[in-house]
Amino acid sequence: MPRKETASDDQFDLMRRFLLLSLVAICIVSIASAALMSRFLTNRLLQRDAEVTRDFVQNVMETELAKGYSLDHPEMVERLAAFLKHVAAMPDVARANVYATDSTLLWSSENRLQGRKYGGNPELAEALKGQLEIESGEVGGRHRHKAEHYYLSGSRARFVELYIPLRDAGTRAVVGVVELYRIPVALTRAIHAGTALTWLTSIGSGLFLYAVLFWIVRRADRVIRSQQERLIESETMEALGEMAAAVAHGIRNPLASIRSSAELWQDAARAEDAEPATDIILEVHRIERWIRELLTYSAPPDYRKEATAPGPIIERSVEGFARELKRRRVSIELSVPPGLPDIQANAALLTQALNNLICNAIEAMPAAGGTIVVACSSKPETRQIAIEVRDTGSGIGPEQLSRICQPFYTTKADGLGVGLTLVRRIARRFGGDLHIESAPGAGTAVTLVFLGAAR
Known part of the structure; x- marks a missing residue:
């Protein structure tokens, strides 16, 4: 037989799927943003470093070679080579090359490459058109096939290859290209540090966002469940109110007639015939008490909050049961x-809740009697005031204890099962709660917790 899905199952599945989808979405967004930011950071650092190098080379050339120079003159090439030799000697420069407009390598810090024509180099072709070109990778990687990379070290260090157009200072026409082949250790470290920071920030932000979403969803789920319970309770109370009103209206008059007839019978009957009349009267009283409990439970109470002193209310409630306590020993x-301190509650509802608890404690006592302790204490650090009603009765088993606050569940033969439910509802409406501790043969302790009134 297939299992019927419940509302709680649907809520749990909804929450689980939402959290799973949000985790996948956050992971995708975090990884994508980290990858894009890392690439952007790397490109910007390389671009900025290339622009600074280009400006440096072009300014020196314009100063050293004067206006109107051309690389077709060997003297100009020698003067440029003398400058580039100093550049090639810098710690992060592995090689320097000078190309003519026909892609011929006029000069190189690696003499074995000079005089060759290097076609099929897209970066060089773009540089000859006037564009600053940047190529980056690892030495010995996929770029090793390029002819101008021959005779380089086999180290897997990161390289940056700059193609800097040389422009005539007067006409601004491209007269050649300077290629600087660099292994920038400091720049590489900065890129790695920036990339690591970007990934850590992205992952940390994703985890933080997921934690916040998880907390919000968990809290929202609890609120939804609580509101659903209250909605069900409200609908139940509305139905009970209508039912109780109909029952009270339809049964009270016949009950009053039955009780009057039983009382007349009791007064007129002989002693041996009076017992049935007494039983009828007691049963009528019990039915009327059930009707009153139904009306009390289903009627919307006044939950207006006010500063209430618990001490006098506890004393009056205990005094109200003095005769019953004496009768039951x-x-x-x-x-x-x-x-x-005062509590945040309502005097009438607090009295009703205490009367229910004391009445339950009395009814739980054995025929030989017992002891009930009503104690009140405060916790200033949490602004909570606790009212405990503890009895020495028969106690409640674990299975019954788990259901004791459910509406219409009772362990008493003549009970209706709304007393503790009403007490818990009163406590929670004022920001407090109800706690029950019990074990068979060890009695029961019921604690009402309220918040202290604001001063």
Whole structure:
């Protein structure tokens, strides 16, 4: 038989899928942004370094070679070569070349390459058109096949190849190209550091964003579940209210007639016939009590908050059960410390909640009697005030304890099962909660927790 899916399953699947999809989306965005930013950073650093080098070479040439020079004159080439020899001796420069407009290598710091014509070099072709060209890679990598790379070291260091157009100072026409083949260790370190920082920042931002989304979704899921429970409870209360009103209207008058007839029978009957009349009257009282509990549970209470002193309310509630306590031979111990701060609650609802708890504690006592402890304490660090009602009754088993606050679940033969549900609802509406601890044969401790009133 297939399992029927529940609303909680749908909510769990929705949350799980949302978190999974958000994780995939954040990973894709983080990786893509890190890759794009790393590439942009690398290109910008290489471009800026190439522009500075180009400006340096061209300014020196215009100063050293004067206006109107041409690389067709050997003297000009020698003067340029003398300058480039100093450039080639710099720590990060591996080779310097000078090309004519027909791609012939006029001069090179590697003498074995001079005099050759190097066609099929797209970077050189673009530089001869006046563009500053940059080529980057690893020495000995895929660029090793280029002829001008012969006789270089086999190190896998990063190289930067610059093709700098040489322009006539007067006509601004391209008269040649200077190729600087560099292995910039400092620039490479800066690129690696920037790339690592970019990836770490992107990954860290993605993780932070995912953590924030996870927290928001978890919190939203809890709020949705809580609101769903309240909505179900509200709908249940509305239905109960209508039902209770109909029951009260339709049953109270017949019950009153039954009770009156039973009382008359009780007064007129002989002693041996009075017991059935007494049973009828007791059952009528029990039905009327159920109707009152239904009306109380289903009616919308007044949840207006006010500063309420718990001490006097606890004392009045205990006094109200004095006769019942004496009849059942139950002693009660009251512990309310002086100077107890006010709580954020409502006096009428707090009285109703305490009466329910004390009544439950009395009914849980064995026939031989017992002891009930009503204690109040405060926690200034959390602004919480706790009211505990502890009895020495028979206690509650684990299975029953897990369901004890469900509407219409009760362990009492004549109970309706709305008392603890109503108490918990009152506590939570005022920002507090209800905690129950119990074990078979060890009694039950019920704690109402409220927030202290704002001062």
